[in-house]
Amino acid sequence: MYPRAILKDTLYKKSQQKRRTSPCNYKERIFVLNTQDLTYFENRPGKKPTQKGCIELSHIKCVEIVRSDVPIPCNYKYPFQVAHDSYYLYVFAPNNDCRLKWVRALKEATQCNTLFMKYHPDFWGEGKWRCCHQTDKLATGCSEYYPNGAKPLPPTPDPKHRYIDSEERIVVALRNFNPEEDSDLPLHKDEEYVVVDSSEPNWWTVRDKNGNVGPVPCIYIAEKMSNNIDKFEWYNKDMTRTEAEELLMRENKDGGFMVRDSRHAGVYTVSIFTRASGSDGEKYPLVKHYQIKETEGENVKYYLAEKYVFSSIPELIRYHQHNSAGLITRLRHCVSRNIQYSSRINELSSEKWEIYSEELILSEELGSGQFGLVWKGCWHEKQVAVKTVREGFMSEEEFKEEAHIMMKLSHTKLVQLYGVVTQRSPMYLVFEFMEYGCLTDFLRAKKGCLSQEVLLAMCLDVSEGMAYLESSNFIHRDLAARNCLVSKDHVVKISDFGMTRFVLDDQYTSSFGTKFPVRWSSPEVIRFGKYSSKSDVWSFGVLIWEVYSEGRMPYDNRSNSEVVETLSAGLRLLRPRLCPQSVYELMQWSWKEKPDDRPSFALLLHELACLDQDP
Incomplete structure (x- = not known):
């Protein structure tokens, strides 16, 4: 048989x-x-x-x-x-x-x-x-x-050492997580879990309230914090306002911040340094001071901006490290009289990511953007793209921010970061090489030569990458055809993550005066500086329009102010000649006035995939 x-x-x-x-x-x-x-x-x-x-x-x-x-x-x-x-x-x-x-x-x-x-x-x-x-x-x-998904219990602790470290580390789920693998543990938003093993950098093993144990992705959890702030490097005990201003000015890092004691006992102040100038009449650079306030009643919560309240001061600080949300800038760089090197710099120069400059051979300049230059290079007999900061246009700290984000992201439809060169100035980011370059230039060069199948496949590639960013709590904030690259196999990948932000609640409010690309921006970004995955969806609708227009500039016969007036009047981009009605309907869905009326990237990916399968 x-x-x-x-x-x-x-x-x-x-x-x-x-x-x-x-x-x-x-x-x-x-x-x-x-x-x-x-x-x-x-x-x-x-x-x-x-x-x-x-x-x-x-x-x-x-x-x-x-x-x-x-x-x-x-x-x-x-x-x-x-x-x-x-x-x-x-x-x-x-x-x-x-x-x-x-x-x-x-x-x-x-x-x-x-x-x-x-x-x-x-x-x-x-x-x-x-x-x-x-x-x-x-x-x-x-x-x-563990083939059956059930990990064996750890060995019983030696009774002599059983109570040496009695403090359990508790984490809270930031969002729901539905595992793809049987061995992983599902997460339920706002529920608490006990950390069993945190040795893996991206997946921690935790235990739920029912005793089930399994790995979960770190980006879905956060440590539950007490209000003891003495152990945090951003807390500067007994520092005066004048001393704080002098130290922050001396460090000269945009978004540099600290928490210090206020003049009133038991009250704390967040001091923030910014170099970014705005139209609010204040002189820059400057240091702004925000008092941490408390809500009334038994269940005391803490806030800097009234809409955003938290159970502890560490939770408040962690939120504003990702989101300015009413502050002059988000809290980017911890400054303390006891800190000499940023942990982020240490992470960048770790053995996993560091590339030695002598391993790189730069051959020709591929292009230049607002902030940096991109070179074609060779690394270990492999073609690469090397991005370097343009002196005077972008701080090295902002450049490191992009590298830090790229280290957290991994997907076939995102341009891959190979490593960084930090032991020289200016610093380099080393990426995979995309043979056909910028999507906008590729569309214009191939005008009249690309089939409907190819155009739809390009939109599918970008939606797949954006669905991954959405599921990982990242907002791109600068999605456009100019920020996508094309490989020799005509695969389109998302690049340029300089404005990308990790968010805890799918919302990011930019600092006052922050520039943004008007022609790709949703109404809530233009009016209030409020970004979310749904504002990225709006930008994706414009990108689809670019693809089917073969690289035309959106609203190419209007100024930025006229674009704003057009959107305020409820008008939208017209259907390109090459665009099927079914695809244009997805664009129009992406351009709904209210963010909640727009689809998610997961849903857009599904709809585009269905169109791709139609005969």
């Missing part, structure tokens, strides 16, 4: 590179999972498929999704891995649903395999594991693998 087939699909496989000198390639194979083994075949049209490999299920030690930020060179972009014997088989699925279907089926088929192991969550490449940088291909993995 033949073994029963469980799953069958056409997927891609990567060569296992059993020898260091083996070439890396990607081949389409028919994969068949049955009750005894995992087999893959080469499809030969008109002939019987040829078996190219077979793995007995009893030999499989690990099946997991591959978490990686490297570009995927084959057509299928969703990798998972099957570890067996001493090898890793990397398989690539066409979409995430297909990948999850295979991972779950393989885990279920191998659940009786009792061997636990550590595995590598990222790829092997260029002579080392990308996740842990070990250079031995047979090196023990760096992450624990």
Whole structure:
């Protein structure tokens, strides 16, 4: 009797590179999972498929999704891995649903395999594991693998040391999290969880109120804070107003801030330095002082701007580090008489991200923007784009801000950051090289040559990247065709994250006087400086218009002030000649006056994907 087939699909496989000198390639194979083994075949049209490999299920030690930020060179972009014997088989699925279907089926088929192991969550490449940088291909993995999703309890503590550290770390869920993997723990907004393991930089293991344990993404949680502020580096005890102003002026960092004691006992003040000039009549640079106020009643809360109240002062500070929300600028850089180096700078120059300048060869200038220059370069025999700050146009701290954001983001439709050069001035950001450059220029150069399928695929690429940003609590704030790049395979990726912000409540209010791109901006941004994922949706509607207009400037016959008048009158951009009515309806949906009436990126991605599948 033949073994029963469980799953069958056409997927891609990567060569296992059993020898260091083996070439890396990607081949389409028919994969068949049955009750005894995992087999893959080469499809030969008109002939019987040829078996190219077979793995007995009893030999499989690990099946997991591959978490990686490297570009995927084959057509299928969703990798998972099957570890067996001493090898890793990397398989690539066409979409995430297909990948999850295979991972779950393989885990279920191998659940009786009792061997636990550590595995590598990222790829092997260029002579080392990308996740842990070990250079031995047979090196023990760096992450624990638990096939049934239930991690074993930690060893019982030694009674002698049981009460040495009795303080539990509590985190609060910032939003709901629905896991894609069985081993991950779901999160419910505002509920509390106990931290079990925080050694992984991006995923912490926590315990919920029912005793369930599992990993959760760090960007979805925040530590519950008490009102004890003595331990925070931003608190400057016994510092006077004059001393604070002198220190902040000397540091000269836009958004530099500290919390200090006010003249009244038990009251605290936030002092902020800004260089940005506005039209409010004040002289710049200056230091502004905001008293932390308390609400009345038993359940005391704290605020700087009345709409934004918090249970503790640390929570208030953490919020305003991401959102100015009524302040002259957001709290960007902690300043203290005890701090010599910013932790953000230390993170930038960490071993994982630092590239030595002698490894880079710059060849030609690709372009220049308002703030920086972009060069074509070579790094480890790989073409790269090197971005550097233009002296006098952008502070190095703002430049580091963009690098810091890019380190948190990883998606196939976002331009990938390879690393940074911090040990020289000016600092470099090293990105993947996109052969066809800016989307606007590409559309204009190919005018009349791009099919409807290609135009729609470009919009799909951008919506996929923006859906990822939306799900990760990031707002781009400068989405436009000029800030997207095109690869040699005509894949469009989002770039230029200089204005991107991480938000805790899907809302960001810019500082007074902040510049913004009027032609891509929603009414609430123009009137109030209020950004959200829904203001990004408005900008995406304009980007779709740019794509189907083959690179035309939006409202090209109007000035910025006339654009504002046009929007205030309820008028919108007209349907481009090449644009199908169904796509124009999505644009109009993106341009609804009220943000809540606009779709999410997840919904836009779904609608565009349905259009892509229509005959």
